[in-house]
Amino acid sequence: MKGLGHEDQAKRLDALRGGTPQQPHDARAIAALAANPGCTRRALMDGAGIDKDAAARHLGFPAPFGQSPFAITRGNVFETLVKADGCAELLRMLRELLGLPIAEVAYHDVENVGAHLRHTHTRALIDRAARDTHDAGTLYDHPLLSLRIAGHTAYLEPDVVAFQLGGRFHIVEIKSFAVIDGQADPAAVAAAARQAAVYVLALRTMLEELGHDPLKVAHDVVLVCPENFANRPVATLVDVRKQLAVLKRQLARMTSLDRLLDGLPDDLTFDLVPGEDGRPTRPVAELADALRRATARYAPDCLSTCDLCFFCRDEARQEGASDLLGRHVRDELGGVASVAEALGLADGVRQPAEGQEEIARLLRGAERLRKECLT
Numbered sequence: 001m002k003g004l005g006h007e008d009q010a011k012r013l014d015a016l017r018g019g020t021p022q023q024p025h026d027a028r029a030i031a032a033l034a035a036n037p038g039c040t041r042r043a044l045m046d047g048a049g050i051d052k053d054a055a056a057r058h059l060g061f062p063a064p065f066g067q068s069p070f071a072i073t074r075g076n077v078f079e080t081l082v083k084a085d086g087c088a089e090l091l092r093m094l095r096e097l098l099g100l101p102i103a104e105v106a107y108h109d110v111e112n113v114g115a116h117l118r119h120t121h122t123r124a125l126i127d128r129a130a131r132d133t134h135d136a137g138t139l140y141d142h143p144l145l146s147l148r149i150a151g152h153t154a155y156l157e158p159d160v161v162a163f164q165l166g167g168r169f170h171i172v173e174i175k176s177f178a179v180i181d182g183q184a185d186p187a188a189v190a191a192a193a194r195q196a197a198v199y200v201l202a203l204r205t206m207l208e209e210l211g212h213d214p215l216k217v218a219h220d221v222v223l224v225c226p227e228n229f230a231n232r233p234v235a236t237l238v239d240v241r242k243q244l245a246v247l248k249r250q251l252a253r254m255t256s257l258d259r260l261l262d263g264l265p266d267d268l269t270f271d272l273v274p275g276e277d278g279r280p281t282r283p284v285a286e287l288a289d290a291l292r293r294a295t296a297r298y299a300p301d302c303l304s305t306c307d308l309c310f311f312c313r314d315e316a317r318q319e320g321a322s323d324l325l326g327r328h329v330r331d332e333l334g335g336v337a338s339v340a341e342a343l344g345l346a347d348g349v350r351q352p353a354e355g356q357e358e359i360a361r362l363l364r365g366a367e368r369l370r371k372e373c374l375t
Contacts (some may be wrong), residue, residue, distance in 0.1 A: 012261050013048040018271020020280075022049035023220040025154035030147065030247070030306040031194035033193035038259050039297040040260050042306060047257050049152060052307035058280040059288055064303070075176035079159065082174050082224055082233050087139045087160065090172065090224065093235035094162060098170070111142035118144035119155060123206060129163045131210040138163045145202035147296060149251065150322040158199040162222065169207075171199045179225045179234055187304065189223070189238065196221040197243035219244065260294075268293055271321065298323045333359060 029046070036042060044051055056063050082090050086107035094100050122143040129138060140161040147154050160172035173196045177188045200221060204214035222239040227234040251256045270290055272280035278286075291311070298312040298321070306312070314331040316323045318337045336342045336359055344350030345360040352360035 002309060009261065013044075013257070014050040016044060016268070016270050017050050018269045018273065020050060020054070020270075020272045020274055022152070023251055024049070025147075025149045025152070027156045027195050027198045028156075030149065030154065030156075030198045030251075031191070031243075033247065035194065036253075036297060036299060036307040037246055037253070038101070039295075039306075041291065041294040041296040041308070041312070043250070043253055044257065044260055044264075044294050045270060045308075046149070048162040048270070050268040051272070054272060054280060055270070055287065055291075056307045056311055057283055058282070059291075061308070061314065063309055076225055078176045078231055078233070079174045081158070081231055087141065089233060090139065090160065090162075093224065093233065094170075094222070095237050098366065099238060106138040107141065108138055110144065117321070118142070119146060123210065126161075126169075126203070126206060127210045129169075130167060130216060132167070132205060143204060145199065147198070147205060147251075149204040156199060156202050158196075159204075159224075161199075161203065166212045167216055169203060169217045170216070170222050171196050171203065172224060173199070174224045174233075176242045178229060179227050179236075180354060184225060191304070192223055193238050193240050194201060194243045194247070195239070196223070196238065197240040197247050200240060201247060206209060206275065264293060276331050300324070300326050312369075 025046070029269050032043070033046060042052075045055075053063060070204050073188065078321070091100075091105055094105075105364040108123065108125065110118055110122050115201045124138070125138075125140060125143075140163065142157060145156045145158065147156060161175040162170040162172050162274065173192055175188070175192050178183055200217055200219065204217045207216055218239045220239055221239045222235050224233050224235045226232065229318045265356045269288060270287070271282060272287065288311075291308075292315065296308075296312045296315065298309075302309040302312060313324070320340050333342055336356065341350065342363060345352055345356065346363040348364060
C-alpha cells in the first residue's frame, strides 16, 4: 500500500471506520491531538473520524470526561458576564492588557445571521477587517472558523475574535476555572492553550486563503478566567507557539497517513457495526483485538485528553509497559519497553541488548545509589 493516493487513502480510512457514522472534529478533540502526537492508534482513529467515545463504552472502558451540570451552568454564567453589554467587560480588560487606546470598539455578533451562513459571513468580516488600514477595532462574537482534518472539514467556534489595533487579531478564550492569588491550575491552562492554538491555526488558515498574511493573527491569546472565588474576570496573555508547532506536525501526520496505513493488514477495520438503533453490535473481543493491531502510546496525561485512555491503560498494565510511569520516564528509558525489563537491567540479572548499554549503566548506577540510601 505504499504511495497511496488521496482517493486510495480516503477509501482505506473509510474501511477502517466501516459502517460507523463519521465523527466530526471539534476544537477539544483537535486540541487533544497535540497532547500525544506519537500515538498511532489515535492518529488512525481520528484520521478516519471514528467515534472513540462510543468505542470505549462498547469495550467497557468509558472515559471520565464531561462536566457536571453545576460546572456547565457556572461556565455559561461567567461567559455571559464577560460578554454582557457588547463585551464591555472584555473591552476593559483588553485596554489594560493590550494597551488599547481606542475610545470605542465595535461589537459584531456573527451568530445573528443564522448557522448556515455563519462561516461565509465570518470570512467576509475577517477579510474586510484585514483590508482595513485604519486603527479601528471590532469584537467578533460567535465567529465560525474551519480547519481541514485528514481530508474532512471541521467547523470551530472560538469564544471571541478580537480585531485589534494595527490589523492584529487576537483569539479570546473564556474559561471558568479560577485564578487564585495569580495562579491557575497548570493542567487547565495547558488544555486551554492547546484549544486556543486550534483557533489561532484556523484563523491563520482563513486569512491565508483570503490572500492575507496569516501572522496577522497573534500567537498570544487572551485567556479570561474568574479571579479568586468571585466572578470578577481577569485576563492574561498566553503564548501558544509551542502548541501551534505540535498541532501543525500532528495534522500533517494525519493528512499523510500512508506510512501508518502501510503497516496495517488490508482487512483490518475498527467498525463498531452499529445496529438499527445506532448501538455497536461488534463482539467486544474482536474490536479489542483490532485496536491492538494499531500501536498506542499511552501516558498518564491521556486520562484527561483521550476517550480510549482507560482501554489503553489496561493494555499497558497487562504488558507491564514503562508508559505507565509517564512520558518523561519512558523517554529517559529509551528503548526499554517494560518495567520488568528496566528492573532486570538495574539489578544485573538481564544483559542489555544492542543499544541498551548506556541506559543499563545508568539504571545500575541508580539501583546502587538506592541500596546505599536504604542501608
